[in-house]
Amino acid sequence: MNFIDRKQRDMILITDTNKKNLIISKYLNKKEMQIKKLKTESIVIKDYNEPGNQLLIKSSNLISFKEGEKVSFFKVLGRYVQLDCVVLQEKGEQNYLLKIENLHLAHKDREDYRIVPPDDAVWVTNVRTSRTNLTTAFETVPTVVKINYSDYENKLRSKFEYIKIDIFRPGMDLKFELVKKTGKILFVHDTQDIDSYLSMDVDYLNYGEELGEEFQKVMNDYKDKRVVSEVIIPVIYYSPESITASTIGYVHIQSKNEKILMDQVLETKVLTFEMIDRIRESNTIIKYNKFPVLNISYGGLRILITDKELAEHLPHQMSFSFDIVFKNIAPMSMNAHIKYLSIDSLKNLIVGVQLYGLSHKPRDKKKYAECVGVLKTKILEDK
Template identity: 25%
Template structure:
């Protein structure tokens, strides 16, 4: 989200960052907060949770034991009065200072009321290795969204692909052509009814009135939506020489009542009726088509993506490719090859814990490696490579550094 005011720009990243599950001590007494801020955070460079990773802030003044502080943000930052902001820093343990903007002091400095402070009781399980000189990188990234979405950029392509793959099966020996289509505005009302009800439009024999009035719950009841003038429908079908018709909705989350189908299979048989025993085969075909279309929604990238830091449990990587930049979201997973220079690739699965886009348009991802039976071999290789990296660090010949951030002995004044 980008806010504009008086020519200034603040980039706030919708971080989708998962709450740190480590236990925390939460303190809300103003005098206690003031003492901790004065001892550990005053004039130190602080990150702003949920904003782009390169946005920093500094506490420039602490007003006694009131819990009020003056905070200066980087040039280009704007905050609304009353807005809540979380300042964070990792010392021996991770600290988060939860504040509310009270008054603007000048262009980039605000009076903030510190409402609480959270201090992690434990540090991270493993120390992170900060990677330099591209000595560790990710490549061959494959991302498959857990929730399939058709959009105007991919819809025509995925339908074309499905038509090509299933062209033989879509020419049915009994019913003729089976069409795959997308629900769109301006179609006949029966398509909109199928989309909204998620039910199957099925007229087994267009010449028999019973085909319009007798229906199971999964089928559209013709007389309910089109009135009781069935003879008109029979004549219309007869004029077009259509014996049987089926519209089968596909591509929707069947467990989500708010999810509407995106596409359909459509059969208008001029040869013989579509019988009840034929439906199971058509359902199976629709499932194979759905799987093919959803697989085509996978995003693949073979570029090298920088690994900024890494441990046995996860990594922070930087993404620059647009296809990934605009489609990777928190709490979903991806696959990729992790490469330590001079070593074979390690095939990894990871969950996206958080995402943050910086002002240059690059995306940083916080990944948590997935530990399951299939990953055991890869995780052993990862542990071996990380230990080798630590050994080289100890010997002073590595392209990475191990880092734990502790409180500096004396505050350093930093300028933006």
């Protein structure tokens, strides 16, 4: 993997010759541009031949191009600018003659500019991500889930006549589908009492209302099977990199002799939370390294990942969470979407992220913006 870009930019193809010549000659000629597939590497445009629509560029000793190779370069000039070229000839001493095929310009200006912070001014630590993506749709039960379901099923077996902890599967009864869809507990204290099917508690399913015309049929089915009481508790999982929940399974309890009490439901609910915590702990990779921030803006940052396990794992993720630390400022917890990935010359992973969650504290969003603002001002003053 050299580079993976997950961003979708709204780009304009510049076809007007005069406009293209103006952009290249005024803003790109004699300037440095980044290589799109290797964002850590750059070239310098040494000369622009307008009539021939050609560029003479110079690359570093680490980069070489072949004749006929297609390559793209970019630069942020308020807007994102991209040149698509084909290599015509190697001129020696890392100089290359290129023909310009296309010039693209982002439709909108960047919402905020990236700044390169001084060393040790800001860093990332406590990086948290899932080993396995746990969702509502499993084809097979992940090992970390299977082990914990089995442990807690055994723990609860002595308390109830029937207990099963499992994932949701296709074709299950309506009651399971309702629990999965709503994330609410189904509790029928007495299957032959109409009032037991109704609930005004927001955490519990109003089963009677959901059944409608099927109400009597369900009640009779309980009677035929001699089930006097039933509980289904959803297993709701929050991954370390997500702010949304996944209902990854259920705890199913039935009794044919004694009615299940609310105290027993609450006790089982607490044990379910304990089980979820154990799953999350087993399924989470946490790295306490101090990872450098290569650049930063109000909406995102670029992080240098030097840990091998994390570097191998993150390309398979869409998001992750971490703490960001500005020097002499308390850490702030963040959630971020991965927007691009690249590998530097030392085989370290570079991750570009867009922030979508700043802790659970509203003041952290303001605090983060203030820290970036202070850093930006200091850098401008030092220039």
